[in-house]
Amino acid sequence: MKAEIVSTGTELLLGETLNTSAHFLTGKLSSLGIEVDYHTTVGDDPERLEQVLRQAIGRTDLLVTTGGLGPTADDLTKELVAKVLNIKMELDPYSLEQIKQFFGRRKAPMPLSNEKQAYFPRASKILPNPIGTAPGAIIEKNGKTVVILPGPPFEMTPMFDNYVWPALQQKIEPDTERMNERVLKVFGMGESAIEEVLGDLMSLPNLSMALLAKRAEMHIRLVARSSKMTFEKAEEVLNRAEEGIRQRLGNKVFGRDQETMIGIVGQLLKNKQLTIATAESCTGGLLGAALTQEPGSSGFYLGGVVSYSNSLKQGLLGVSEKNLMKYGAVSEEVAKEMAEGIRLKAGSDLAISTTGIAGPDGGSDQKPVGLVYVGLATPEGVQAEKIQLYGERESVRQLTVQAAMNKVRVHMLAYERRLQLGDG
């Protein structure tokens, strides 16, 4: 089944309101195995809206509209859908009663204009709206289905979940194609490098693979279509593909599906009951903020120092004046001293530090904007890594956080492996 979403509402075309409804609907329809081919957003202009509806109904099986169900004269979605499908509008007395009661609860008489909201294309299945005054509708004609939903997301989403979802589930034949999907998340490799390494895996039968660049991550999206397969068969295809990818990319793959870099690092620390502390310069607190994002972070994160000034680097972390003078604040030596310093002060198992030039100013030939050192102190010693990042200030800061988290992750994986070898 192919679907199309039409959002109407002039506010969507003024940049005031973000169209989260199209996003919500697309996710829901996709997970039912319904392919969404187009979204179109159009204002409350009757001619343009009619044209968009006509085109959509012409080329799709399922049209879902949002918006244009209000009481005012420019709210015309139902009327225009009826026109395009050549169906008469009819009053639904039950809906009228509901709308009157809505105003009654607010101790106000129903304005005459709201009567309009109780009219629907004949033979519509009407979808009640307990939150607002605009009911929705499902209309079937000539093998086409049109679902009409109100614009405000807090009215639209419960109506979809309560009425449209079950109706669509019923509609879908049991042998309809459904997608089994998996996302693998990669740190430290670019799009073309991944493509090169995966090569032949990219075109396995029954599987589609797509790469998606995120700010600091690459996502590999695997889809197995289960039309001819059972759900279990499709999962098997995904398992085999995941295994193949992990074999080639190794620990560059840091997580899958809903997993995040931060979540993974927290989990690794919790599992091994290790604690961590932070010493931040260029990230200014972002590293601590990231580590404390998830509930329960006090189980592994002790805290840290934001040593933005050199005097705090010396005063709170014990960084030596000698190294600050000789190598500068952005240096391997200072990154190491920062990590060691906070590890000592906090009494943590691990400590991570960042020092770098976030920009846009402060760069030089020797130390360009984006130059960052990430230090890691452990019971075995301290090391620091030099990284060259690119982009705007906030981007450099965020990428530094990701690089630091990844450093902890890679260390923890090696630590786990050593423990296992020790056990075996």
Next chain:
Amino acid sequence: MKAEIVSTGTELLLGETLNTSAHFLTGKLSSLGIEVDYHTTVGDDPERLEQVLRQAIGRTDLLVTTGGLGPTADDLTKELVAKVLNIKMELDPYSLEQIKQFFGRRKAPMPLSNEKQAYFPRASKILPNPIGTAPGAIIEKNGKTVVILPGPPFEMTPMFDNYVWPALQQKIEPDTERMNERVLKVFGMGESAIEEVLGDLMSLPNLSMALLAKRAEMHIRLVARSSKMTFEKAEEVLNRAEEGIRQRLGNKVFGRDQETMIGIVGQLLKNKQLTIATAESCTGGLLGAALTQEPGSSGFYLGGVVSYSNSLKQGLLGVSEKNLMKYGAVSEEVAKEMAEGIRLKAGSDLAISTTGIAGPDGGSDQKPVGLVYVGLATPEGVQAEKIQLYGERESVRQLTVQAAMNKVRVHMLAYERRLQLGDG
């Protein structure tokens, strides 16, 4: 001028990615007085994309596309625009050089597939992309303008601001209707309270006023349409309205237009050459991260401590064990000691502290989730404010940052006033 936005990318039709780019572009085009009639989102299917591009170019003056500029075979936006406009594709040697340098900086050879990104419809104005490998383009033919932008928002938005915005400004005839717009930003008052206080101001002639609720702020959006007025007349209308609003709301108005709470606080500190330090518990580093967001923050921000554990509160900030035992970590007393402690350690003029229960766990009847204390230490002494916030963990943390910043702002305004009175 009429415009249309086409977003391409299969990820947008799977419900994975929210289409923030269309929202960004619509806002920008609207504020230039360019009317956006349609958004269309379509996947990486060549036939459907071609059809959408053909329709858009047929009915609009300005088409803006995002996405489909990657190195892979299904990235086809430029190629299909060229086909629809009947223009040949040509290699741009400069762009090729830039892409090679992009990989060079990463010490990697350019994969052959990336060469594709240096081809453009002949006579395009090419828009450099310092962040990624996909340059954009502006193409003019038969009175139509097509702007081609990359998909990732962090590449697209700076490209739009740096190259497309000035080009469009030049294009717009001087007598086009333009909206003169101003946004006043308010902290610490809700929508209905503002409506009540502003009352009659809400319906001034030639002016429309709308309230927009943001996470921790209310925005008052003023629009004067300058079709029948000169630009200057419209600005006068806005000035009068702003004056009236500021008279009634006083220092609840913290900024306007692009100004942010953080930016304002930084400016106030810089102007008076005062320094600040932070001691954070529930915000975990977000306060430091906010203060260091803007370049030049090292001029006023010395750094701070993220004292997530009680031992760091004692060890690095000198919080007394007695108060921790007697009142608990989330208390007025501890907030005060944290602020005083970091002020002493950092040697700053001001210091701000946060301690609270971000949730979702850890709340009790006496200390529910969302209870936060914000401390402020100054040369005149130390005080702490109790705040009850609502919402999810991340929301409580962000709102705490805003409340802390506002506390510094209000203190600085009072300080400025005292200085002025002293001077006069």
